[in-house]
Each structure stands twice: as structure tokens, then as C-alpha cells.
Amino acid sequence: MSEQQPPKSPTSRRAFLKAGLTAGGAAAFAPSALAGALGGGDPANQPPNIPEWTRSLGDGVAVRAYGKPSKHEAHVIRRDVEWLTASRESSVSFTPIHELDGIITPNGLGFERHHSGIAEVDPADYRLILHGLVDKPLIFTLDDLKRLPRVNRAHFCECAANSGMEWRGAQLNGCQYTHGMVHCVMYTGVTLKTLLGEAGVKPNAKWLLLEGGDSAAMTRSLPLQKALDDVLIAYRMNGEMLYPEHGYPARAVIPGWEANMWVKWLRRIEVGDQPWHHREETSKYTDLLENGKARRFTFVMDAKSIITSPSPQAPVNHKSGLTVLSGIAWSGRGKIARVDVSLDGGRNWRTARIDGPVWDKALTRFYYEFDWDGRELLLQSRAMDETGYVQPGKAELRKIRGVNSIYHNNGIQTWYLHKNGEIENVEIS
Numbered sequence: 001m002s003e004q005q006p007p008k009s010p011t012s013r014r015a016f017l018k019a020g021l022t023a024g025g026a027a028a029f030a031p032s033a034l035a036g037a038l039g040g041g042d043p044a045n046q047p048p049n050i051p052e053w054t055r056s057l058g059d060g061v062a063v064r065a066y067g068k069p070s071k072h073e074a075h076v077i078r079r080d081v082e083w084l085t086a087s088r089e090s091s092v093s094f095t096p097i098h099e100l101d102g103i104i105t106p107n108g109l110g111f112e113r114h115h116s117g118i119a120e121v122d123p124a125d126y127r128l129i130l131h132g133l134v135d136k137p138l139i140f141t142l143d144d145l146k147r148l149p150r151v152n153r154a155h156f157c158e159c160a161a162n163s164g165m166e167w168r169g170a171q172l173n174g175c176q177y178t179h180g181m182v183h184c185v186m187y188t189g190v191t192l193k194t195l196l197g198e199a200g201v202k203p204n205a206k207w208l209l210l211e212g213g214d215s216a217a218m219t220r221s222l223p224l225q226k227a228l229d230d231v232l233i234a235y236r237m238n239g240e241m242l243y244p245e246h247g248y249p250a251r252a253v254i255p256g257w258e259a260n261m262w263v264k265w266l267r268r269i270e271v272g273d274q275p276w277h278h279r280e281e282t283s284k285y286t287d288l289l290e291n292g293k294a295r296r297f298t299f300v301m302d303a304k305s306i307i308t309s310p311s312p313q314a315p316v317n318h319k320s321g322l323t324v325l326s327g328i329a330w331s332g333r334g335k336i337a338r339v340d341v342s343l344d345g346g347r348n349w350r351t352a353r354i355d356g357p358v359w360d361k362a363l364t365r366f367y368y369e370f371d372w373d374g375r376e377l378l379l380q381s382r383a384m385d386e387t388g389y390v391q392p393g394k395a396e397l398r399k400i401r402g403v404n405s406i407y408h409n410n411g412i413q414t415w416y417l418h419k420n421g422e423i424e425n426v427e428i429s
């Protein structure tokens, strides 16, 4: 083992800190420089006292062979809505987006949507069949997939039903429920173009069928053009193998398109010359318009954004002063170009600060820091993508699409910030 620098002794470190702070002026020792901060906790663990955790030895390395968050973060979990299909036949959970920052969703927190529960696939028995209008039908093992050239890409995955309960008006008090059917993960896998290249696609091929290995045998039709553009067959998420609930050992990643097409536990790809007919309950995701007609082939997820904090589950816990507003924006048509924020229900807009990577068809993080005077506010965010598309207001959206839809609601969300810091889901006209 190589020699490491000995850790600085607590005394010298404390002396250093003290020197640093005094240099900044005595005021640095005030409980908090930020007006209105409430603090809290147990004074026995706070300066100048020595806290409990400094007095005794902690766990060694062997105790946590696989790490997990602090016990104080145990509330940061996926949640479901009881009246909403929480059965084994059809279930959905929501990402706690109000508790996350940056753009990557941790592997244990991404929303789940299953039509027949989680298939527990044995990787040794995993096979992916590629057949139909190809020169050479092929069967890939998981090891075969791993031997082909790999790519790494972060993309958001949004269920078309995200925000669906809000079409008719403000319903659910928390962005986990109104907007939590989205996650953003760094996938590792092989491009579908590479797989199709191995098999050789016949000239009359136009559509692909993707089929899952769960008992729903979920199938979706995918245009060949999209398949050759940017679709991945992914087996890793954020560096780890896919988790079972996200399709272990392999799933389709269809960047920017509705999550229903991202077939999990992918077992078969058939190449054909037209779209297939699908069963209503798994794969139709059709939008009903006011006149009873339906929108078909609404694959792309339009630009959308949401303020994740403050939000109903993440209230403001100071009375006034410096306040950080933060949220996520995304577009199925490319990169996010700009995000605007309003504090007065859309009368005035200011440009938010984007921080972190701005990637194609991925979540993008924005911030807006402001000095809150303690008065009631109506918070909104509005995303713009690189095609020039601007996220519409809910009224604007209903004018075109009516209120019969469940899917593809990308309207602007309003949060009502009360004087006591609490936030409410509201709609304003």
C-alpha cells in the first residue's frame, strides 16, 4: 500500500477554520448570515459542543458492501398513488423529483411502470431475437450484446401519461405526483443500427416490432428511420447493470419519444413493412380530442419543465430573504435552449440560470435565486428547446387538445407560494 498523507489533527484543522473565519470578520460567527433561517435540531450536537458522532468509532467498511443513503434521507423514495393502478397487473410509481438535484436520477429512484409486474430474467437464459425482413435472422445472448461497440448516452424517459391527471385541473399536491413519471439515466448499450447492420435489413423494411419478455408481452411499433437514428439497446444504467424494474438485462431506449415505446426485458425485434396492431391496455396511448377523433403516432415528448423546489413537498423553510428556486426542463426534440421563470403567474418572465450539462433529449437543471420579501407568489417555469418550441400554458393547450386527453400534457405548472412557505398546486386563467 502506498503511503498517504496523515490526516490533519482536529485541532490544527479547527485552528485553520477559525483563522479563516476571523479573517472574514467576527460577523461570520453569527448563527447564519442568511436572513430568516430557522435552524433547529439538538443544541447538544451543535457548536461549541462536540456531537455524538465525533465521540465514538463508526462502522468499518465491511458493514456496507453496497452503499445506501443516510438514514436521515429514508423519506426519499418512489411513491405511488393508491387509487391509481397499484396492482400487480398494472402499476406505477413516481420519481421523488422534489428531493433530487442535477440531472441524473439515482438507480433506485426512477419511476416504474409495469403492465404485468417485474420480469425476473436470468441473464444466462436471456436471448434477443432479431428476425423478419432481414438477410440473416439472429439470436443474441447478453454476452453477444456486450461484444458489440458500446455507446454511453444520458436521456430522459417520460411516460406519456405524466401530468395526465392534471388535464382537467389542479389535482395532486406534489411534483412527485404531477411530474414524477420521468427519469434521466446514463445508459450504456449497443445502437439498434449496429444490431440491424449485423442482420442486414431488406429494402422494403419500414417498421420494427419491439416485444418485451414480461407476461404482458408488451409490443410497440417503431419506425425504421428512428431505429437507425438514435435508438439504443441498453444493458447498463449509470454504470450498473439495469435494475430488474427497468428491464434487466436489456431494454430499448428511444430518445425523446414516449416511454411506452421503451420496451423492457426486450426479447424480440421483428422487421416489417408496416406498423402492427396492438392491444389497447398496453400500447395504444392514444390521445382523444374534443371531437372524439384521436391523435395517432404522438411519439415525441414536447418541451416541458417543472419547478421541483420549492414545491408542495419541498416548502420554503425561511420567512424571507435569499431563496433558491430550482427545476428541470426537457424536450424530445433536442436540447433545452432556455428556461424562463415567473414569480407572478406569468406576467413577468426572467431567464433562469442553467447549470450542469445541456444534453440532447436529457433533463436540464435550472436555477433562479431571488430575494423573497415574504409575500405570496405564483411560481411558474417555461421551457424552450433548440427548435424554437415554447412550452405552452395549460389554457393554450386545452384550446387545441380539449380535456379528454390523458397523455402528453406539457402545460406550464403553477405553484402558489403562501406567506408561511407552504406551496399549493393551483391553476390560474
Ligand SMILES: Nc1nc2c(c(=O)[nH]1)N[C@H]1C(S)=C(S)[C@@H](COP(=O)(O)O)O[C@H]1N2
Pocket (backbone or CB within 6 Å): 110, 111, 112, 113, 114, 115, 116, 157, 158, 159, 160, 183, 211, 212, 213, 214, 216, 217, 218, 245, 246, 247, 259, 260, 261, 262, 263, 264, 265
Ligand atoms: N416489457 C415492458 N416494457 C415496458 C412496459 C411494460 O409494462 N412492459 N411499460 C412501458 C411504460 S408504459 C413505461 S412508462 C416505461 C417505464 O419505464 P421504467 O419502468 O423504466 O420507468 O416502460 C415501458 N416499457
Ligand SMILES: [Mo]
Pocket (backbone or CB within 6 Å): 113, 159, 160, 161, 259, 260
Ligand atoms: Mo407509460
